[in-house]
Amino acid sequence: MTAPRAVSAAGRSLLLLRPPLRVARAHHHPQQRAFATSLTRRSDTPDPRGVTQYTLNADGSVQHRQIGTRLDVPLSKEQAGDEPHLTAAGVDAYLTSKLAHPDYASDPALLRGLARADEAGLPKIAVTPQLGQFLAVLTKAVKAERVLEIGTLGGYSTAFFAKALPRTGQIDTIEYSPQHAKVAQANFLDLDLFPFPTVHVGPALDILRDPAGPFAAPPGEIDPGYDVVFVDADKEAYFDYFVEALRLTKSGGVIVFDNAIRGGRIAVPDGAEVPSDATGLRKIFDWIQADAGKTVLSAAIQTVGDKNWDGFAIVYKN
Structure with a gap:
């Protein structure tokens, strides 16, 4: 081609x-x-x-x-009428019907986990099946052995990582809410995951910065560092998570930030008021710009789908 x-x-x-x-x-x-x-x-x-x-x-x-024609944008549900395939959500449903792997997005235990999270009143903000499988593909592609996740929720994205890791792998996930962590643990047991995720409960920055905690030593001193870090938590704290993730990621590892576009709110003009859910991301992008390629190579990808207009940023540590 x-x-x-x-x-x-x-x-x-x-x-x-x-x-x-x-x-x-x-x-x-x-x-x-x-x-x-x-x-x-x-x-x-x-x-x-x-x-x-x-x-x-x-x-x-x-x-x-x-x-005199141009590429269409996805239609709203009302605009699409009896053609739901012309909506972003409709295309997501089609892709999942075709690409969902039996051991990943189509695993019945994952669907039970989503239902369990709904019954427990958890917010419906888990990653989509397609993004979940993307994370699994990424994990396998970089031959990851250690994964760190910031923001467990009900453990949906965590499960994709665990499934993609080798049996000798390790996955640590940090969750602020004890209720969410309890649901995630139940889901991990139902999925019979191996390696079994270790859930660290409490404020993520406190846990990451604890001088006596499991994340105190940077890579190379006690452990080799994480191959993949996935951040899907409090958006205002994204820059602080970035600093800690960069410390804990080994050279050649990648950091992925979900919700990196925020319906375009990330790109408000300079001088305009920045929405609170975009402040952390903009600080990350400003840091990367000032770094001028010395430390990282990065890209941000816009997506449309079941969660509408958003995207993710991916950072490779030199």
């Missing part, structure tokens, strides 16, 4: 893959073929900028022009 191409559409930068959704052969020249996305904009007002149509010539050169 040829490389993606960035184009401008509706005043925004879009990334179109070649070839896109539908390929139609051009009839004006036997050695040319033209193709373009077949999605149309949901509006009565045509967009003259539209989306790019590419023409690939036999000599390898590329011509392109704008046509």
Whole structure:
């Protein structure tokens, strides 16, 4: 496949893959073929900028022009009507129906765990099945042996990590609420996880900074450090979690922050009031900018789905 191409559409930068959704052969020249996305904009007002149509010539050169359609945004449930697949949640449901692994997102014990969390009154803010399996893929891809999670809730994301670790692995998870921790423990037992997660109950920063606690020594002194750290907790404290995670992550490890986009609130203009749930993340991004690549390599990915517009940030420690 040829490389993606960035184009401008509706005043925004879009990334179109070649070839896109539908390929139609051009009839004006036997050695040319033209193709373009077949999605149309949901509006009565045509967009003259539209989306790019590419023409690939036999000599390898590329011509392109704008046509009067653009990539759609996901529809609301009301807009979609009898076409729920055009909503972000509908696509999430489709992807999960196709990609949910029997030992991961489709594990009946995981579904029982979500039901147990609902019955206990826990907030419905666990990661989606797709993000859970992404975390499992990441854990396996980096050949992680040690994982630290900040924010256990009912243990849904914790289970994906535990399932992806080798049997000799270790997973520590920190949860503020004793009630949440109790539900998570019940879920871990139901899942029969091995390695079994160790739940540390209490304020995360107090636990992480305890000079006599399990996280006192940085990597290299007593232990090799964590391969993966996942942060999904109090958003205002994200920068403090970042500092501690960076201390505890080994060189070559990764740190993942959930809810890194916050429906666009992360990107308010300089000088504007920053929403409280974005302050910690902006401090992280400011630190990374000032660090200029000396310590970390990072990216933030916007997502749409069952939890609407959000995303995650991933940080690689040099």
